[in-house]
Amino acid sequence: MHINTFDHYQTRNSLIHRLDPRVKVVVTVLLILSNVILPDGAWLAFALTWGMLLFCSLFARISPRFLITRSFVALPFAFAAVTAIFTIPGQAVFEFNISSWHLTASDAGLIRFFSILIRGWISVQMAILLTASTPFPDLVHALRHLRIPDIIVATISFMYRYLFVLSDETVRLLRAREARSASLTGKRKRGGSIRWRARVAGSMAGQLFLRSYERSERIYNAMLARGYRGTLMTLNPHEMQPKDWALGVIALVMLVIIQIVGRNYSG
Amino acid sequence: MLPTLPLLRPDALHIPDGFLNLTVAIIFWILTVIFIGVAVRKTRGQFGERQIPLMGVMAAFIFAAQMINFPVAGGTSGHLLGGALAAIVLGPWAGMLVMTTVVGVQALIFQDGGLVVMGANIFNMGLLTALIGYGLYRGVQGRSRKARLTIAGVAAWLSVVAGALLTAFQLWLSGTSALRVVFPAMLGVHVIIGVGEALITVAALAFIWQTRPDLLTEEEPKGGRGWIFGGVLISLAVVLISPLASAFPDGLERVAMNVGFIGTGLDAPFEILPDYTLPFLGETGMSTILAGIVGMVVVAGLALGVMWLLRRPAQAES
Numbered sequence: 001m002h003i004n005t006f007d008h009y010q011t012r013n014s015l016i017h018r019l020d021p022r023v024k025v026v027v028t029v030l031l032i033l034s035n036v037i038l039p040d041g042a043w044l045a046f047a048l049t050w051g052m053l054l055f056c057s058l059f060a061r062i063s064p065r066f067l068i069t070r071s072f073v074a075l076p077f078a079f080a081a082v083t084a085i086f087t088i089p090g091q092a093v094f095e096f097n098i099s100s101w102h103l104t105a106s107d108a109g110l111i112r113f114f115s116i117l118i119r120g121w122i123s124v125q126m127a128i129l130l131t132a133s134t135p136f137p138d139l140v141h142a143l144r145h146l147r148i149p150d151i152i153v154a155t156i157s158f159m160y161r162y163l164f165v166l167s168d169e170t171v172r173l174l175r176a177r178e179a180r181s182a183s184l185t186g187k188r189k190r191g192g193s194i195r196w197r198a199r200v201a202g203s204m205a206g207q208l209f210l211r212s213y214e215r216s217e218r219i220y221n222a223m224l225a226r227g228y229r230g231t232l233m234t235l236n237p238h239e240m241q242p243k244d245w246a247l248g249v250i251a252l253v254m255l256v257i258i259q260i261v262g263r264n265y266s267g
Numbered sequence: 268m269l270p271t272l273p274l275l276r277p278d279a280l281h282i283p284d285g286f287l288n289l290t291v292a293i294i295f296w297i298l299t300v301i302f303i304g305v306a307v308r309k310t311r312g313q314f315g316e317r318q319i320p321l322m323g324v325m326a327a328f329i330f331a332a333q334m335i336n337f338p339v340a341g342g343t344s345g346h347l348l349g350g351a352l353a354a355i356v357l358g359p360w361a362g363m364l365v366m367t368t369v370v371g372v373q374a375l376i377f378q379d380g381g382l383v384v385m386g387a388n389i390f391n392m393g394l395l396t397a398l399i400g401y402g403l404y405r406g407v408q409g410r411s412r413k414a415r416l417t418i419a420g421v422a423a424w425l426s427v428v429a430g431a432l433l434t435a436f437q438l439w440l441s442g443t444s445a446l447r448v449v450f451p452a453m454l455g456v457h458v459i460i461g462v463g464e465a466l467i468t469v470a471a472l473a474f475i476w477q478t479r480p481d482l483l484t485e486e487e488p489k490g491g492r493g494w495i496f497g498g499v500l501i502s503l504a505v506v507l508i509s510p511l512a513s514a515f516p517d518g519l520e521r522v523a524m525n526v527g528f529i530g531t532g533l534d535a536p537f538e539i540l541p542d543y544t545l546p547f548l549g550e551t552g553m554s555t556i557l558a559g560i561v562g563m564v565v566v567a568g569l570a571l572g573v574m575w576l577l578r579r580p581a582q583a584e585s
Contacts, residue, residue, distance in 0.1 A: 118285075120286055194466075208332055
């Protein structure tokens with residue numbers, strides 16, 4: 001499996017890409033926070049936020065289409081908010097029956113539903129832009145500078161390194177199972193009972209665990225052989241430049257404007 | 268049950284940003300940070316210098332193991348979440364850290380779950396599952412293989428159900444979903460998903476037992492006996508609350524409103540609508556509360572009975 005299989009980093013040479021990862025992480029989190037605290041129905045503020053996001057993505061030379069297509073990962077969760085349409089009291093907008101249920105959609109409910117949906121949709125695009133414009137190792141580095149405990153940062157960077165190796169291992173296990181569970185064409189049912197199938201899957205998980213465990217021992221030995229003393233070191237200093245500060249401040253000002261707009265012009 | 272179909276994946280627990288309000292998100296960030304802080308301190312020295320490579324690779328393992336599925340009826344498939352398994356094989360604190368890493372990376376790389384709500388996601392999928400998984404398992408540590416596997420299965424099942432219930436509660440407290448819909452939906456789906464989790468966890472442990480028994484039968488348990496207390500307490504809470512909340516969601520909403528819990532949210536709709544009344548509530552609130560108490564006693568008795576039954580073979584065999 002190639003190292004880029006999971007990573008959605010888009011290699012470009014842009015202002016956003018060269019920005020210090022710390023600034024990007026903090027600004028992304030603040031933007032999402034701002035989104036969360038915007039009142040329901042603050043359409044203008046939502047539009048402003050999205051505009052700002054589009055602007056950034058153009059600057060990063062990442063097409064908005066990429067953001068939008070990838071943003072559908074969060075879509076299934078929209079179902080969780082559907083109930084808001086019918087349970088929040090307000091002016092009835094439309095009503096219909098599903099078998100024995102009588103459902104009435106209220107205006108307040110619809111406003112809430114679409115607000116939640118838009119909030120989630122813009123937020124996920126921001127997170128996508130962050131990962132698309134920052135190589136993951138840099139992102140992890142930013143976490144270290146942002147005072148996330150060393151052990152977690154080191155674990156994340158290790159996990160990232162072996163994600164591909166172990167996913168490959170899993171794909172091989174899955175392929176082996178596939179190869180061994182033959183079925184007649186046209187017959188959809190194959191394999192034994194659910195319990196049996198679960199046991200096969202469980203044995204695979206156990207197998208994967210042991211391989212991983214033993215691999216971690218080999219890795220540790222290899223690290224020892226190369227002079228590991230319990231901490232990971234880096235050659236990348238990551239220093240904040242004036243332009244990093246400047247862009248961070250600009251983003252903050254934008255956020256304040258968005259909040260003011262959101263609180264004064266909500267629908 | 269159409270709306271719950273997409274929820275038939277473990278992803279259903281990865282809450283995206285925007286679906287929880289700030290208050291709920293912050294409360295769970297605080298809880299998560301406290302747990303992680305303790306876990307960082309407690310795991311220091313557990314594995315020595317080996318710790319970082321071991322935990323990193325184990326996190327990658329959980330991530331990869333979540334890809335392993337097995338077909339269940341109707342095009343759905345059983346998956347592993349892995350919190351209970353991680354806690355049982357690595358110990359509770361290390362398991363929590365590993366799961367934290369997994370959830371964090373899923374959010375950072377794949378946008379599977381949001382950033383501001385990550386505290387809640389880590390808590391639901393990583394901390395709660397590890398606590399229940401290890402807590403129940405610790406209670407039978409040193410007993411027969413069969414007892415340990417049985418309890419591991421029960422713990423794995425409960426951990427998934429608990430994670431789902433907490434997710435439902437968070438969505439409700441944020442004013443995103445109506446409790447009387449989201450609670451039974453999440454419960455119904457994860458009661459089934461949990462069976463897959465339990466089966467895989469038990470089979471994986473049985474496999475490890477056969478090939479590397481030394482990893483599971485260590486002399487010194489990885490956590491103190493306090494875990495039993497925590498695990499049993501939370502499991503009991505889950506077992507008690509689920510039927511209660513499914514049967515009387517309106518009562519629960521009423522109580523929450525009376526206490527003023529809903530409305531703490533900055534943008535909870537209930538605050539804007541003070542005359543919010545519950546048409547489904549019976550004539551008096553009193554009858555609901557009484558029924559709730561009766562139900563609770565019945566369920567508590569059932570739960571204790573089941574726990575007692577599950578423990579007996581363990582004592583008989585050892």
